[in-house]
Amino acid sequence: MRICIAGAGAIGCTLAARLAASGQPVNVLARGATLKQLQHHGVQLTDLDGQHQVAVNASHSAQALGPQDLILVCTKAPALQAIFEQIQPMIHADTVVIPVVNGLPWWYFRGIDSRFANDRIDAIDPDGELNRLVPEQHLIGCVVFITATRKAPGIVAASNPHLMIMGEITHQLTDRLEQVRRVIEQAGIEARASDTIRDQIWTKVIANLTSNPLSVVSGATLEQLYSDPHLQPLVRRMLDETLLAAASHGARIRFDPATIMAMGTSMGSVKTSMLQDFEAGAPLELATIGHAVVELAEKNGIAMPTTRHVLALAEFLSRTASQTNPNPIQNTAQ
Template identity: 60%
Template sequence: MKICIAGAGAIGCALAARLAKVHKQLCLLARGDNLIRIKEQGIHLSDLDGEHHVHVRASDDANFLGPQDLILVCTKTMALETILTSIQPMIHSNTVVIPVVNGIPWWYFKGIESRFGGENIRALDPKDQLETLLPHSQIIGSVIFLTASRVGLGNVKANNPHLIVLGEINHEMTDRLEAIRTVFELAGIESRSTDNIRDQLWTKVAANLTSNPLSVVTQSTLEQIYSDPRLTPLVRSILDETMLTAAAFGAKIRFDPPTFMELGAGMGAIKTSMLQDYEAGLPLETDAIGNSVLELASKMDLSMPTTKHIINLAEFMSEQQRSVA
């Protein structure tokens, strides 16, 4: 199987470091200084299993890398249109693309019958470009539980266990799903297949939404967010609003709130990806992590007042910071 990881951020590099050890045809689509460093020195990952150092075929030219059987799109949602455009030369009729992204995916209403079947999430794909670039029949959904941070170009640290959950977006259990699950399993990444990827998505959405925007507003780690008594009432309010919205769409979050809070606190003194972006002066993923959920809530005439206030504050802080810079 020819595998390409499109995007060399923390998650992309972590996956590349594990997958390249057993999948020798793996390649990486990257750019800029990151690409130069990876070409020169490879990728280094420090995780619970030790130190991993790999050299991979890397380029910023999809034509050079050629057609691929499996593409993992590891990018911020704001860059999806750009990266899906750039990988077109790598996609053939049987290529499977797995978007490894945060939040509600743009394909949420594709592949299944529902009241909103076929609609797009406007916060993510206002011009229907993503659907045009990537037919939903070639997508396998994913939910990744991997907390990674970049400590340098091509150098990543991940202090928690790695888990990826995979599912066809039409909820069927297929041979290609099992084959791709095995790809991750052979690389030492715990991998599970599911017949309802949307349930798993909401679990991750709840984790992202209760932590990411609030981490920017309070400059707090995951441990602080889920355990400090001054913050936990806000977290619980956001969690309750999210669970109600998930339930309105027939989804099940598999953890009860107290267990959810305990698991969050147990992640330790880790900065969320959104806080890392804020500190780096980068745009925040509030559309995927937050505004898309608010959009879904509005479809069911639900309000998420606490969630909306915290997202607004995070966006305000980001705009203020970037205007000064």
């Protein structure tokens, strides 16, 4: 299988290192200092299995890398259109594209029957460009649970077990899904195939939305957000609003609210990826993690007043910071 990692941040380098260490040839689309590091020294990953120093075929040119069978797009949501435009020379008729991105996906209403069939999510893809660039037949959905930090270009550390949940956007269990799952599993990453990928996406969205924007506003860690007496009531109101929005679109969440709160507390004094992005001056994934959820809630007449207020505060802080520091440093977030 010809595999390309498009985006060589913390998650992209983690996947590239694990795949290459398993003997799978790996192409990486990268640029700048990261490209030079990968070309001369490969990827260096330190995780629970030890240290991996592996060679990859890195280039800034999708044309040079050529057609790929599997493209794992590992970027932040605001950069999706740019990277989708860049990978066009790598897509052939049977290419599978897996966006490894936080939040609700732009394709949410595609591939299944619903009264919102083929609707766009304006917060993410207002003009339909994402769907045009990567049509639905190429897509497999994904939820990734990999906590990784970029120490330097091409050098990454991960302190937790790796898990990827993947599923066809049609909710079918297909041969190509199983083929991709096996490749990921052989790389030492727990890989699960799901016939309800939207439920899995909502589960992570709930965790992200109840923690990430408020962490930007408060500067709090995950443990503080879910347990501090000043913040916990606010988080719980956002949780209730998001669970209702998810249920209105038929999502089945495995965990009850108390369990979700306890799981958040158990994460300890960890900064959310959005707080790390904010501190680095990078764009925030508020559209996919927050505004898209509010948009879907509106479709079913559900108000999310607390969530809206927190998102507005996070937007204000992000905009003010970008005006103060127009040249953000390289992101080192999850």
